[in-house]
Every structure is written in structure tokens, then in C-alpha cells.
Amino acid sequence: MGYLSRKRRRLLNRDGNSITLGAKIFAAIQVNCMIYRTIRTTAIAAITLVFGAALYGCSSGDSASDKAAEAEAARANVEAMSREHANDTTDASPAAETPPARAVISERLPYAEINDELVYGYFVAPADMTEPLPAVIMIHEWWGLNDNIRAMADRLAAEGYVVLAVDMYGGRVATSPEAARQLMLSVVEDPDSANENIASAHEFLTVAVNAPGVASLGWCFGGGWSLNAAMLLPGHLEAAVIYYGQVTADQDRLQYITAPILGLFAAEDTGIPLASVEAFVDALEDLGLEHEVEVYPGVGHAFANPTGSNYNQQAATDAWARTLDFLERHLAVDGS
Numbered sequence: 001m002g003y004l005s006r007k008r009r010r011l012l013n014r015d016g017n018s019i020t021l022g023a024k025i026f027a028a029i030q031v032n033c034m035i036y037r038t039i040r041t042t043a044i045a046a047i048t049l050v051f052g053a054a055l056y057g058c059s060s061g062d063s064a065s066d067k068a069a070e071a072e073a074a075r076a077n078v079e080a081m082s083r084e085h086a087n088d089t090t091d092a093s094p095a096a097e098t099p100p101a102r103a104v105i106s107e108r109l110p111y112a113e114i115n116d117e118l119v120y121g122y123f124v125a126p127a128d129m130t131e132p133l134p135a136v137i138m139i140h141e142w143w144g145l146n147d148n149i150r151a152m153a154d155r156l157a158a159e160g161y162v163v164l165a166v167d168m169y170g171g172r173v174a175t176s177p178e179a180a181r182q183l184m185l186s187v188v189e190d191p192d193s194a195n196e197n198i199a200s201a202h203e204f205l206t207v208a209v210n211a212p213g214v215a216s217l218g219w220c221f222g223g224g225w226s227l228n229a230a231m232l233l234p235g236h237l238e239a240a241v242i243y244y245g246q247v248t249a250d251q252d253r254l255q256y257i258t259a260p261i262l263g264l265f266a267a268e269d270t271g272i273p274l275a276s277v278e279a280f281v282d283a284l285e286d287l288g289l290e291h292e293v294e295v296y297p298g299v300g301h302a303f304a305n306p307t308g309s310n311y312n313q314q315a316a317t318d319a320w321a322r323t324l325d326f327l328e329r330h331l332a333v334d335g336s
Contacts, residue, residue, distance in 0.1 A: 074188040077246045080271035081142050081220065082181045084301040088308045090143055090175055097151070100158030103127040106150075111164060111208075112200030114193050121201065122150050122165040124157040134238075134331035135162040135211035137201045137229060139222030141305065142180045144173035148307055156217075159324055161331070162209055166201045168194060168225065184221055198229045202236060213331045215239035215259070217323065220302055230259045239330035241323050244272050244301055249279035251287055262326040263293040264319045266310075269301040294322060 106124035113119065122145060125133065136156060140149045145167040153165040168187055174180035187194050198216075205211045215238050218226035223245020230240040237259040244265050248254065261284065265277045277295060284291045296303060296319070300310040304319055 071188070073248075074191075074246075075185070077224070077271070078181060078184045078188060081184065081301075082177060084269070084271040084310075085142065085177050085180065085308070088177065088302070088305075090146060090148070090307055098155060100154040102158045104154050104157045106154065106157075111166070111204040112197055114196050114200070117170070119167055119197060119200070120171065121145070121167050122153055123163070124150075124153045124165075125162045126157055126160060129162075132210040132212060133160060133162050134213040134215070134327075135164065135205040135209060136327065136331075137198065137205065137214060137216045137226075138163050138165040139198075139216065139218030139225045139229075140165065140168065141219045141302070142174070142184045142221040144169045144180070144183060146173050148305070159327075161327070162205065162211055164201055164205055164209075166197060168197060168221075187221075194225070195228075195232055198225065198232055202229075202233055206236075213238040215241065215327055215331055217241040217243075217327075218245060219243040219304060220245060227261070230257045230261065234258045239327060241326060243304055243319065244269055246272060247276060247280035249276070249283040251283050254283055254289065255287055257287075257289055260290040260326075260330050261292070262322065263291065264304075264322065265293065265295045266299045266301055266303050266315075267295050267297045268299060271301045292322075292326065294319070 103126070104124050105127045106122060108120050109123045110118040111121050111123075138149065138153050138156065140146070145165055149165050153163040157163045169183045172183055174183050202214055205214050214236070216226040216229040218224070218241070220243065223242040224247070225245070226240050226242050227245060227247060230237055231253055234256040235258050239262070240257075240259045241262045242264065247263070263277070263280070265272060265274070267274055274295065277293070281291070281293050296312070296315040299312040299315045302308040302310050303312040304316040305311055306316070
């Protein structure tokens with residue numbers, strides 16, 4: 001609760017019937033979701049067409065070699081993640097079982113339609129919300145939208161946000177490193193669908209949920225896609241949080257970003273090398289883009305994942321506190 005502004009606390013606790021009102025608002029969102037699906041326009045396709053090219057160097061001035069280089073870098077990142085997670089499992093540790101600070105309500109809801117298939121995400125909000133709240137697009141690690149990500153969505157929602165944990169794997173969840181590798185490769189090989197997934201999530205939150213502001217947040221695979229979201233949605237994303245995700249120093253791609261960036265990286269991460277993080281920071285500074293980057297010494301990739309072998313409680317706790325502070329500053333309600 002320490003990170004909530006007074007304005008947001010008023011929205012969450014306006015009267016003694018707040019929990020009932022929260023349930024009513026949640027039901028209204030579900031109705032809006034159905035309406036949203038029936039009146040969905042070509043806005044998503046337009047956003048992806050105009051801005052999606054920036055993610056993979058597909059603008060008209062890019063050469064075939066540039067496109068091939070981007071695709072190769074993405075594949076190399078998959079192999080780097082395979083090495084980093086080779087000995088990891090998805091078994092939850094006690095650290096993954098931290099309950100949310102307040103009651104939340106959640107539902108599995110469709111937020112996109114891609115290739116004629118509905119895409120379902122995990123939607124969660126404070127049970128005592130009385131008005132629309134700022135929203136966060138949460139993007140899973142390379143394992144997929146599993147119980148650990150849903151638990152993190154619950155924790156974040158309890159801080160005063162609407163959270164949509166998206167599904168980049170079409171309902172599939174990996175339980176082994178090789179299965180995760182194949183799922184991550186499937187996204188790399190079809191970036192257009194992934195772009196549409198993220199853009200659809202944003203439109204869902206702004207149209208169906210009426211969120212006054214939207215941020216992105218992701219870990220590992222999702223950290224890279226949180227950065228991609230900032231490039232895909234210039235002028236429409238209020239903040240982006242990147243936990244040890246793939247970054248780029250390509251200023252032609254980064255120049256589209258308008259959202260402040262929070263980057264949280266590990267000094268001993270061999271999958272996301274420190275040199276690449278430093279080059280990323282230099283590019284952001286050259287472009288004059290607002291950013292905050294913290295590199296944690298002595299820890300490795302996925303230091304915030306309580307199911308991973310590199311989990312570091314001290315770094316994870318500090319990173320989460322920085323995340324909440326960053327979101328509070330950039331997703332304030334009515335300037336509060």
C-alpha cells in the first residue's frame with residue numbers, strides 16, 4: 001500500500017460498499033469485452049502496419065540484410081535463454097507464493113482475435129475498485145502464462161492496477177526448457193502475430209476497460225516484448241518495465257519510443273550481456289529518451305524468478321520496489 005497515491009486510494013476505498021461496487025465494475029468490464037469483440041475495427045492492423053515495422057527493421061528503407069540480421073539476433077536470444085534456463089524448472093518456491101496485499105478479482109478473458117482464433121489472457125483487478133484504474137500489460141517469461149505469472153499479476157493488481165497478463169503462446173505452457181525454447185522460437189518466426197497480440201491487449205484495456213493509462217511489464221522473453229511494446233505503441237504507452245529482456249542499441253528502432261523506460265538487469269547475465277545493456281543505455285541517452293536502468297551486481301539472469309536457479313531475494317525485492325515506484329510515478333491518476 002505504500003506506493004499508492006492518495007487519489008488512487010480514494011478510488012479503491014470510496015465507501016463501505018466498495019467490494020460490491022468492484023464486483024459490479026468487473027461484471028461491466030466483462031460485458032464491455034463482449035461488445036468490444038463485436039465492434040472491433042481495423043485499428044489494430046493499422047497500428048501494426050505503421051509501427052510494427054520498427055520492431056524488426058521492416059520499414060521501406062530497410063534492406064533484406066537488415067531484416068535477416070534482426071531475425072538472427074532474435075534466434076540467438078532464444079538459444080541464449082536456453083542456456084540460461086537449462087537447469088530451471090517451473091516448480092514454485094515459497095517465494096512465489098506471496099499473497100496479494102488486498103483482495104483481487106480475476107477472470108480468464110479473450111482480448112484479441114488473431115488468425116481467426118480468440119486469444120485469452122488473465123485479467124485481474126482490485127476487488128474494491130470503484131472507478132477505472134490505470135492498467136498494465138504483463139508479458140510472461142519464456143515458460144508461458146503459468147501460475148507464477150498469474151500470482152505476479154495478482155500482486156500487482158493489489159497495488160491499485162488493472163492487469164492483463166497476455167498469452168503470447170496461444171494457450172500453451174512449457175514445463176521443460178526444450179518446450180519453452182520451441183514456444184519462444186514460434187513467436188520469433190511469426191513477429192506480426194506477436195505485434196498484433198500486444199496491440200490488441202492495449203486496445204482492449206483502453207476500449208473495453210477504459211483504463212486512463214497503460215504500461216507494459218515483462219520478464220526475460222516478456223522483458224524484450226515490453227521494450228517492443230514501447231516501440232510498437234509510441235504515444236499510447238505511459239511506461240515500460242524491462243526485467244532482463246533482450247534490448248537493442250539500434251536508434252532507428254528506439255527513436256519511436258515515447259514511454260519512460262525502467263530497465264532491471266543482472267551483471268552476471270550471460271544471456272543478456274552487460275555490454276548490450278550499456279549500448280542500449282547509450283542509445284537511449286543519445287536519443288534523449290527518459291530512462292532508469294539498474295544493474296544488480298553479483299546476480300544472474302532471471303534473478304527475480306522464484307522458480308529459477310538464479311533467484312536472488314534481495315535483488316528481486318529491490319527490483320519490485322523500483323517497479324512499483326516507477327509505475328506509481330508514471331501511471332498516476334489525474335496527475336496525482
